[in-house]
Amino acid sequence: xxxxxxxxxxxxxxxxxSVAFWCNPISGHATLYWYQQILGQGPKLLIQFQNNGVVDDxxxxxxxxxxxxxKGVDSTLKIQPxxxxxxxxxxxxxxxxxxxxPQHFGDGTRLSIL
Amino acid sequence: AQSVSQHNHHVILSEAASxxxxxxxxxxxxxxxxxxxxxxxxHLQLLLKYFSGDPLVKGIKGFEAEFIxxxxxFNLRKPSVxxxxxxxxxxxxxxxxxxxxxxxxxxxxxxxx
Numbered sequence: 001x002x003x004x005x006x007x008x009x010x011x012x013x014x015x016x017x018s019v020a021f022w023c024n025p026i027s028g029h030a031t032l033y034w035y036q037q038i039l040g041q042g043p044k045l046l047i048q049f050q051n052n053g054v055v056d057d058x059x060x061x062x063x064x065x066x067x068x069x070x071k072g073v074d075s076t077l078k079i080q081p082x083x084x085x086x087x088x089x090x091x092x093x094x095x096x097x098x099x100x101x102p103q104h105f106g107d108g109t110r111l112s113i114l
Numbered sequence: 115a116q117s118v119s120q121h122n123h124h125v126i127l128s129e130a131a132s133x134x135x136x137x138x139x140x141x142x143x144x145x146x147x148x149x150x151x152x153x154x155x156x157h158l159q160l161l162l163k164y165f166s167g168d169p170l171v172k173g174i175k176g177f178e179a180e181f182i183x184x185x186x187x188f189n190l191r192k193p194s195v196x197x198x199x200x201x202x203x204x205x206x207x208x209x210x211x212x213x214x215x216x217x218x219x220x221x222x223x224x225x226x227x
Contacts, residue, residue, distance in 0.1 A: 003157070031213070042118075042204050042217030043158070056214050091158070102148065103215070105158040 002026065004106035006092050012112045018080040021109045025073070025094030031055075033103060034067055034077050035091040043091055049075065050097065079111075087113045116141045118207050120218035127195050128226050135190040135221050137205030144210030147188040149179055150217075152202040161203070164188065175199070197227045 005024040013019050025032050030051050035043035046065065048055040052072040060067070064083070069075040079086055089110050093103040121136040139145065149161040162173025169181040179190045188205060205218040 035217075040219065042120075042206075042219045044217070045214060048214060093158075101213075102160040102163055105150075107157045 004092055004094055004104055006090075006106035006109055008109055009107065010110050010112075012114065013082055014114050015084055016081040018078065019082055019111065020076050020078045021090050021092075021111075023075045023077070023092030023106060025075075025092070026104055028096065029094035029104070030072075030097035031095045031101070032069055032075050033091075033093040033095075034075070035093065037089045037091055037108070039088070046077070082111075082113050084113050087111060116207060116209060116216045118205055118216050118218040120203075120205055120221050122221045123219070124222045124224075126224045126226065129197055130194050131225075133190070133192040133195045133199070133223070135203055135205075135223070137188045137190065137218060139186050139188070139205075139207040139216075141207065141209050142186075146208040146210060147179070147181060148206040148208075148215070149173065149177070149188075149190050150204045150206060152204070154201065158204065161190070195223075195225045197225050199223060200225045 007022050032049045034046045036046050037043045046060045047057040047067045049069045052069050067077045089108040091108045092106045095101040095103045117140045119138045147164040150158045151161045152158045162171050164171045164181045172178045177192050181188050202220050202222050204220045206215045208215045
């Protein structure tokens with residue numbers, strides 16, 4: 001089966017600019033996750049979708065970050081405006097709905113803020 | 115809030131040595147437990163998981179982990195490591211029914227041939 005697709009792989013922007021990331025989960029996976037992984041740390045969940053509804057976004061900095069999954073399939077994560085501390089790898093993962101559902105991760109987008 | 119501690123941040127071993135990586139969590143209720151691995155240049159992938167039943171879980175590539183509820187621990191073990199086990203290892207914990215995972219900061223394992 002095809003894996004979780006993410007683009008772009010790398011992005012370099014200046015602070016205060018905007019950036020968007022795209023994720024296409026594994027076909028049929030109802031649950032989609034966005035994580036932020038800062039160098040030297042584990043992934044931190046930003047937002048979790050079940051189909052096109054938000055399950056949890058308690059750790060999403062909503063003043064600058066937004067995410068959507070309008071048709072319950074692919075998703076975009078946006079940062080506007082970016083800050084230096086947003087430099088990280090942004091990971092997308094998906095899993096089937098229900099029990100025994102390990103997550104399948106994409107390769108991530110490495111974001112560097114200058 | 116849930117926290118997950120991985121005590122060893124960097125581990126260096128020679129091939130054939132035994133491995134044990136520690137993972138402790140803070141939540142006192144029902145949990146789902148995972149170990150993920152990230153090989154150099156690759157994405158995170160599941161190594162093994164525990165949802166219920168036998169607390170000794172076997173995963174891919176000869177890895178196993180033991181859930182000890184009284185110690186809030188889920189340590190990863192392998193009796194004899196190989197050079198190809200060089201990777202970053204992450205423990206993750208979900209509070210039962212939440213499907214919201216918390217990851218540890220990871221352990222970098224380097225195995226010398």
